[in-house]
Amino acid sequence: MRFIFKTDYDQDIRLAKHEGARFWYSALVVALLLAPWVLPEYWLAQLTFVLIYSIAGLGLMLLAGFTGLFSLGHAAFLGVGAYTEAVLTNAGVPFPIAIVGAASLSAAVGWVVGLPALRVRGIYLGMATLAFGFIVEEGLARWDSVTGGNSGLQVKAPSISGWALSTATEFYALCLLITILATLGVLNLLRSPTGRAFVAIRDSEVSAQSMGIHLAHYKTLSFALSAALAGIAGALYAHKLQFISPDQFSILQSIDLLLMIVIGGLGSVHGAFLGATFLIAMPQVIAILKDYLPASIGQAPGLQSVIYGAVLVSFVLFEPMGLHGRWLKVRTYLQSFPFYRKGMFKRQKSFQKSDRLR
């Protein structure tokens, strides 16, 4: 069991709360930096996808996990980012400008979508964002002159002042850099007044308002930031696949994103990464399993969907806090061995919550 003795207010502000955290996160970064030399090309590509999805997950986590606003159309922001990046890159715009453009346009669209969020919440917000997702998908398919319609769009490799990042390793390094920057940005936000305002809105709008938090401002801000991160992820996604078409940004993609953060653990930054890892690793695991299963099951169509569904249902039922919540429990079990009690993480039901002003 680790006891942290606090002697300084700075300790509560620091990102790494203790020596152990500093060591393990540094180790993780070193491992990720060494990955291109260790992993075969296929697995490196999968790792790149994990990073890309993590960025999108961070965005959705900020919105759903920390501000409490659910979006069922997040793939649309991914799409806006991807297409902006593709069009700009193909027009010869250097990568740094193109990605800022992709993020800005996504953020602007997110801001607009955030406006209905001021009036509707819960399932109704879900429906509004779902409709938005369909509109964007349809728009991308119909706007032939720019997006190439349903036949899709080729995307050139990113280039920074004449240096084209065409190899897998170079692109992986780029994704890693952007992921680290995005993570630091989100963590900074969460330990500052802006992030606390988001959490306040999630937990009680009426008292957030009475504490001086401008609901409209922070809700649209959360949407814009979330969309910007999704846009950045979309831009990298476009480069990684080198070919984009509207059906990649359909409702299935939106659900994948939502599934990712729920399985990862709503309300934790770790959750976005764990969820992304899960989302990318799961099809691989299923593919490996297929060979060991009897043909009647292993070769059955829709096996993947069944497993995905089963996993999601069991998470909602047995581990609402997701993979990160499970990890916390395992860690507490080990740290406090043999004193772990079954109900340690059980939350007291709240009966006092007022519904009067909702």
Add this chain to the structure above:
Amino acid sequence: MSAILSAQKLSVRFGGVLAVKDVSFDVQAGEVFTLIGPNGAGKTTVFNLISRIYHPTTGTIDYTGPSGTLRLTDHAAHEVAALGIARTFQNIELFEFATVLQNLLIGRHTQRRSNLWQDLLFTGRVRTAELEAREKVEEVIEFLELQHYRDTLVAGLPYGVRKVVEMARALCAQPRLILLDEPSSGLNVEETDDMAFWIQDICQELGVTILMVEHDMSLVSKVSDRVLAMNQGEVLAMGTAREVQNDPGVIEAYLGSVSDVASLRRPVALKGTGTGKTTGADR
């Protein structure tokens, strides 16, 4: 003394219900002003009018801040805190999945000085502001003796402590006027005593004006300078706790009128009347 808050002829109508009817009162700077009244009297509605969650159908509220008198009814709900008015809620509206410390830091929101970009980069300015906020928050924690709960999630705290945390959060905003909605509801006798003590301290030591809604008359008479009694949206009486308690209108609102009491009285067997049996005709 001067009025810090002045409500003039406030009325609010929800559909066919006139929840508050022509209510006028002044809260003097530095006093403890209490609203009492039976359930449904419109006390919390008055609070919600002041914190701008509701808009009055007619009437105005004026607030005298450091920069002069302004019309509160022209300001949006999120601006009220910055003007120096903080509040608590009857049913506790804390941020449940955040620690006590984070809740109190959210109370400091009106004092934020950084913008989004500075927050994203966590610049030196943000860090300094955070440390400063923390020091202010620690003062409140010490004042209300919450040290023990600093890093606990609110979701895991007992009711009595949550009440105190909510008051602490309001204090963190460094208000000039604090609205306490039933500070003692759900508290045991001991906790209520502590609450009375803190309310007096907040008023006298910190110089914060207090406007509260309260049912516990012993607490009300212990701490209030003036009491306003309401019933069915109307003002019944105003004065010191003793005056209001002895006001016939107030007694009637709480206990019913003399005629009501008579009609409720159970027929009692009268001694020495022989039969020991009473009928309706005896009355």
